[in-house]
Structure formats: C-alpha cells, structure tokens
Amino acid sequence: MTYVTIGGVTVGLMILAWFITSWWPGLKPLQKDPVRHAAALLPFLLSWAYGALTVLGIGGLIGWAARTTVWITxxxxxxxxxxxxxxxAGQRAGGTVYLPLTQTGGALVLILTVIVTVAAKKSSKHGSAISRGAWCGMTLGTSAGIAGFAAVPLATAANWCGERLYTAIR
Known part of the structure; x- marks a missing residue:
C-alpha cells in the first residue's frame, strides 16, 4: 500500500501554490473577464484529476509509476x-482511500494516460501545467482528506464513462 507522508503532501501543496500564484491575474482582470481566466485553470485541474485517479487503486505499469512518484515526492x-x-520526517499524512475501478474504468484510465502524455508533450503553452497538475494530483490524491473527497466522484465518473464508451462500441 502506498501512503504519502507530510513531506509529500507539502510538495503537492507547494506545486498547487506555485500554479495558483503563477496563474493569478489580479483582482481587476479576474473581475473583468472571469471566464477566460478560469479557463486557464482547466489544463491543470483536468490533469490533477487524472493524477488523483491514477493512485486510486490502478495497478500495472501506470499504478507503479504513480506509486513511485508518490514515494519519491x-x-x-x-x-x-x-x-x-x-x-x-516520515509521518503519514493520513490513510489512503481506494475506490476500485471496474475493467472499463481502468481501460479509460489507460486511454487518459495516452491523452495526458501526448498533451503534455505536444502543448508548449500548457505542457508544464499538465505535468504539474498530474504530479500534484498523484501526491495530494493519496492524502486521506483529499482522496476521500475526490475518490468517489473520480472513480465513479471513470467507471461510468468507461462503461458508456465500451457499451457504445459493442
């Protein structure tokens, strides 16, 4: 079982703080055009959700990479x-909440891995936000409070979308 330490959560929070600080346009520009500035958060947030999803009980090479990232962080x-x-050092940041993915939910995570990897490599504008978002999601996704909050909707959505995708293809 992979668990994140307080140091790992601290790194995850530092990545989140770094992104929010570099994104922050200021109060007046945010009030003037909130939709455009909020849209700039999407690459980070979507890749954060992917990163959190990879540590919610995924096995194989993707799960190993996510657990290794959490351990190193x-x-x-x-x-x-x-x-x-x-x-x-070394104090646990809380228990880990795992919600099992179905076979089609796991298949969807594999598809998302390809999408996130290609998007991070191809996009010069959003590549670092995508990479940092996935890393932040992996580290914060294993802390008890965040995993408990994010596990149910993320795993449920992945299972549902995977089932719908593969039912439509059949």
Whole structure:
C-alpha cells in the first residue's frame, strides 16, 4: 500500500501554490473577464484529476509509476522538511482511500494516460501545467482528506464513462 507522508503532501501543496500564484491575474482582470481566466485553470485541474485517479487503486505499469512518484515526492518532501525547517520526517499524512475501478474504468484510465502524455508533450503553452497538475494530483490524491473527497466522484465518473464508451462500441 502506498501512503504519502507530510513531506509529500507539502510538495503537492507547494506545486498547487506555485500554479495558483503563477496563474493569478489580479483582482481587476479576474473581475473583468472571469471566464477566460478560469479557463486557464482547466489544463491543470483536468490533469490533477487524472493524477488523483491514477493512485486510486490502478495497478500495472501506470499504478507503479504513480506509486513511485508518490514515494519519491514523499522522500523529497521529507528531506526538505528535515533540512529546510528542522521538522520530523516520515509521518503519514493520513490513510489512503481506494475506490476500485471496474475493467472499463481502468481501460479509460489507460486511454487518459495516452491523452495526458501526448498533451503534455505536444502543448508548449500548457505542457508544464499538465505535468504539474498530474504530479500534484498523484501526491495530494493519496492524502486521506483529499482522496476521500475526490475518490468517489473520480472513480465513479471513470467507471461510468468507461462503461458508456465500451457499451457504445459493442
């Protein structure tokens, strides 16, 4: 079972803070054109949902990559906490909530992996937002509070969309 440490969650929150800070257009521009500025959040948010979905019980190579990302991020975050502010390392940030994906939900995650990978590679404008969003989703998606909040709608949506997709193809 993969769990995220406080250091890993801290890194995930730092990625989120970095993105929000770099995105923030200011109050007046946001009030003037909220739709355009809110649309700039979509690549990050959609890839965040994908990243969180990959740690919700996915196995195989994709699950291994997601768990490895969480492990490395937790280790880096723990090192940063110990050497940066003198905090304790290795403390769990809470339990992990896993909601099983159906066979068609897992197939949809595989399709989404191709889409996210190609979008991150092809898009020079949104590539870093997509990559950071997926990374942030993987780290924050394993913390108990966020996983508990995101697991049910994400896994349910993936299972439902996968079932509809494969029912339509048959």
């Amino acid at each position: 937790s280790w880096l975050g723990d090192v940063a906490l110990v050497w940066g502010v003198g905090a304790d």
